Amino acid sequence: MAAVNVEALISDLAFILILGAVVTVLFKWLKQPVVLGYIVAGFLASPHFYYLPSVTTESNIEFWAQLGIVVLLFSLGLEFSFKKLIGVGGSAIVTALVIVTGMMATGFIIGRILHFSSMNSLFLGGMLSMSSTTIIIKAFTDLNIRRKKFASLVFAVLIVEDLFAVLMMVILSSIAINKSVEGAQMAFSIGKLIFFLVIWFLVGVYILPSLLNKIRRFLNNETLLIVSLGLCFGMAVFSVYCGFSLALGAFVMGSIIAGISYAERIESVVAPVKDLFGAVFFISVGMMVNLDIIIQYLNPILILSAVVIIGMIVFGTFGMLITGQPLRIAIESGFSLTQIGEFAFIIASLGMTLGVLDPTIYPIVVAVSVITTFTTPYFIRIADPVYGIIEKILPQRLYFLIDRYSEKATTESETRQLWMSVLKRYVWRILLYSTVLIAIIIVALNYLLPWMLVITPSWGRLLTSMLSLLSMAPFLFALALPASKRIERRRLVSANAHFDVPLIVMTVFRFILAIGFMIYLLGSIHSMRVGWLAGFVIFIVLIGTLSGRLRTRLRSIESRFFNNLNERELRRSGKNNSLVSDLHMAYMEVSPSCPFVGERLIDSNLRLRFGVNIASIQRGNTFIAVPNGNVRIFPGDTLGIIGTDTQIENMLPLVEAPENEPDETQQQPASNLKLTNIQLSAKSPLIGLTSASAALRDKYKTLLVAIQHTDGSYEHPTGQTLFQEGDTLWVFGSRKQIQRLR
Structure with missing residues (x-):
């Protein structure tokens, strides 16, 4: 069967x-x-x-x-x-x-x-x-x-x-599923989705790039395909286990991988x-x-x-x-x-x-x-034609107001931009760290506490509280830390005294939120009285005594997270691969439109033109360390380039130049190209021109193959031959361009 x-x-x-x-x-x-x-x-x-x-x-x-x-x-x-x-x-x-x-x-x-x-x-x-x-x-x-x-x-x-x-x-x-639109249920579903998205995002960004970099030498295209699809289907199954769809898990895993340096290769092998x-x-x-x-x-x-x-x-x-x-x-x-x-x-x-x-x-x-x-x-x-019509019929005053609003909306003051940057950082910190703290509380109350009570009924609650608080401590401290730098706060306050109030409110809100997490955890494990009393005391102790060590540890965690998040960009720019002084090692993939594709390193004069050194070339599964001047540069090569920030920024747009849009001739399928002849009449504008001055290749994207004179003889164009009445031109090109030439 x-x-x-x-x-x-x-x-x-x-x-x-x-x-x-x-x-x-x-x-x-x-x-x-x-x-x-x-x-x-x-x-x-x-x-x-x-x-x-x-x-x-x-x-x-x-x-x-x-x-x-x-x-x-x-x-x-x-x-x-x-x-x-x-x-x-x-x-x-x-x-x-x-x-x-x-x-x-x-x-x-x-x-x-x-x-x-x-x-x-x-x-x-x-x-x-x-x-x-x-x-x-x-x-x-x-x-x-x-x-x-x-x-x-x-x-x-x-x-x-x-x-x-x-x-x-x-x-x-x-x-x-519920057969109705229930506000509370919908809010819970959205909150649950955001919670799992943030957790998956944090764990994925923190672990995946480091893991893939450790097994880099084993990742040929075949292995990378297996690994990426394994991650895709694995996250899809886990998403179903968490109460979501297969499709959501697959989308989230793709989004996590999109930020790492393997994204382009994975896109290629999965295509x-x-x-x-x-x-x-x-x-x-x-x-x-x-x-x-x-x-x-x-x-x-x-x-x-x-x-x-x-x-x-x-x-x-x-x-x-x-x-x-x-x-x-x-x-x-x-x-x-x-x-x-x-x-x-x-x-x-x-x-x-x-x-x-x-x-x-x-x-x-x-x-x-x-x-x-x-x-x-x-x-x-x-x-565009519709815009032209609207522009004509739109009252001038209304058009002026739209134009003025557009200009005002796109031109922001430096202080406003700084404030928006601080506010965005503040919101992201609260979202990320609150999500991690909620996840720790859920694990502690639903899994750790019952397990501890089975192992040691007398000490189970106390041990659960201690282990949970120990896990939460770095994130509580990070939540309480200001999201802005001291110099940024000074600039905001000096530019406008009114900014002082929201900064104070933001600080108070962070402290209240951090204390609230502790009170909820301790209140759920013991009682609300214990939660309120112990929560305040422990939080003050954390802020007062452990700030130095926690700050150092947090910087390390945040640094790794943001390096992984920006790995794709950092690998291209080399800003995270400092060598000596201000020199960096950057990795750039050579585009087919790169101006020195096909050239030998010695002929490209990259050191003379840009001041950089080519330290390595990755070509498929072949790695060329310290290539000599006779090695050529091919599309798809990953160049390991040593240089300063300025040198790398100047070179990057050329190496990874976007592919040129194909012109009309390049878009023509073979069936649209043909070899045919055109006879010059007395009124033809080509008469009296040479094959060079007529510029058929540039103007009409057409190749002049031969010229047949009235006596039946053939001549291959040299650029000096004059076109005469009655000549038959044998040309090769697209049907459309040849019709224009006729």
């Missing part, structure tokens, strides 16, 4: 992959997104399409699809990183919050108008609130606009939306696995498409498509405007977010798995995704 099941499993996988390959090649030829090809392939493989064989067992595809979700979210996590979240700034966070809140409310209202149940309307709002990272990246790449300012802001919004999507999945799961299982997931989405349902619900599909497009434009533009972005940037950003994609399918799959989503909604959402995916490039293109 098992053999039959395995055979069916493999045969179903083979069928959908072969069908997927054929359809996606067709979609590539039609220059359409591959994701749409997968969805069409899924429809063709489904029981709803009667003209082809169907899969034998849909549960087989569901199994592969669940693997696809896990690997897909792990890969999204690799592109996310908590470090990026901290760095994207308030503009992206506020914009994402406006979009998600606005679209969820709109989706819920439209769902109720279309007579969906409250639960289905709630899930519909969640599905309509998430733009597709995959589709937007593909559209920006095709349109050659990834380097524009608004594109970087859109990517930042997508990063925050990914986090909101994960949070939304937890909230929707809680609501679906084929992601492509395989991601394809199966999107094919499984297509299998839910039912043409009868789509025809039956054509009006809701068109209405929801319009809601997605108009809603994303309105909320995206408004979100950017209120964060101080110029009107043009806001409109371009809003017009770029007009689609739904992978997270809509994942949320729909969640609803189906929990048994709370009407099966007809799934194909409706897929149809909306297909429509909005097709329209995305067109809306991105018309953003």
Whole structure:
């Protein structure tokens, strides 16, 4: 029986992959997104399409699809990183919050108008609130606009939306299980999620980089793939054990790994696995498409498509405007977010798995995704013309107010920036250390105390208190320490005396919070009277007697944590690898666009040009220590470079230069290139020009191969030959450029 099941499993996988390959090649030829090809392939493989064989067992595809979700979210996590979240700034966070809140409310209202149940309307709002990272990246790449300012802001919004999507999945799961929206239950679910995210983040950042660095010499691509997927599935299983989903665990593990120096290599080795299982997931989405349902619900599909497009434009533009972005940037950003994609399918799959989503909604959402995916490039293109129209019809006073607000919001005083930096550090310290202290208290009360009472009933409570307080001491002390430096506090107070009050309040709040943790622990183990009395006394003793040793230990712990958190950046800049004086060892990966790719070290003159020394080259599994001048530099090499901060900063942009966007000729498939001839008429502007002055290669991206004269003779162009009436030019290039030349 098992053999039959395995055979069916493999045969179903083979069928959908072969069908997927054929359809996606067709979609590539039609220059359409591959994701749409997968969805069409899924429809063709489904029981709803009667003209082809169907899969034998849909549960087989569901199994592969669940693997696809896990690997897909792990890969999204690799592109996310908590470090990026901290760095994207308030503009992206506020914009994402406006979009998600606005679209969820709109989706819920439209769902109720279309007579969906409250639960289905709630899930519909969640599905309509998430733009597709995959589709937007593909559209920006095709349109050659990834380097524009608004594109970087859109990517930042997508990063925050990914986090909101994960949070939304937890909230929707809680609501679906309880069959109602309970404020207390939802707050508990969100608090529980934040607690576990912080704990996983702290433990992962503190342990993983150190562990991987210790086994560095064993990590070839094969081993790294096994290790990374092992971590992915391990965290996914642990996430389920903690009461969350597989997808959440995979996303969190990807986010943790995203900050370490192995992130790029892991992305590279995991990419084929992601492509395989991601394809199966999107094919499984297509299998839910039912043409009868789509025809039956054509009006809701068109209405929801319009809601997605108009809603994303309105909320995206408004979100950017209120964060101080110029009107043009806001409109371009809003017009770029007009689609739904992978997270809509994942949320729909969640609803189906929990048994709370009407099966007809799934194909409706897929149809909306297909429509909005097709329209995305067109809306991105018309953003600038729409801005031009709005600029003309917008009252001058209103335009002036928007422009002035944007300038004011983006120009902050030095004191304000310092205050925001101190406040951000203060909030992060409270969040991180409070989470660790809560985790210690939970472990002490639920596991340590019962165990101690079994071993030694008389001394169990006292021993538990002592061990718990000993574990909590460094973090209590860190919580009580000021989050700002003395010089920063002086600058704030001297700039504005009003800053003195919030600084005092922050200090008092930290002390109260630290004492509160101690009172709760001791009160839970003994009694509240003991907790209050002992808590104050122990806290004062900690602050008064152990500050020197604890401060030193804390600095060591914090230093290691932040070094691991910034390992990827520190490895590139070398700021953590001090050698002598101000010299550092930095590690940079050579980009294909690096100007000295292919050169020998002796010819590149890096020491003369930048003042640096190349100490090592890592090339795949080969390590070249102290390379000689005849060693060449190749793309993908990791250079170990010794230099000062300034020298390394000057060299880094060249070594890791972003790949040049391909020009039109480079984007042409071979089928679009041809060798043909063009006969020069009397009116041709080329007559009288030489093959050099005509500059066919530069102006038309076309290669002049030969010139056939009227007497039938052929001449290879030398740059000096004059074009004459009746000459036939034999040229090679793209069909489009040759047509221009004609």
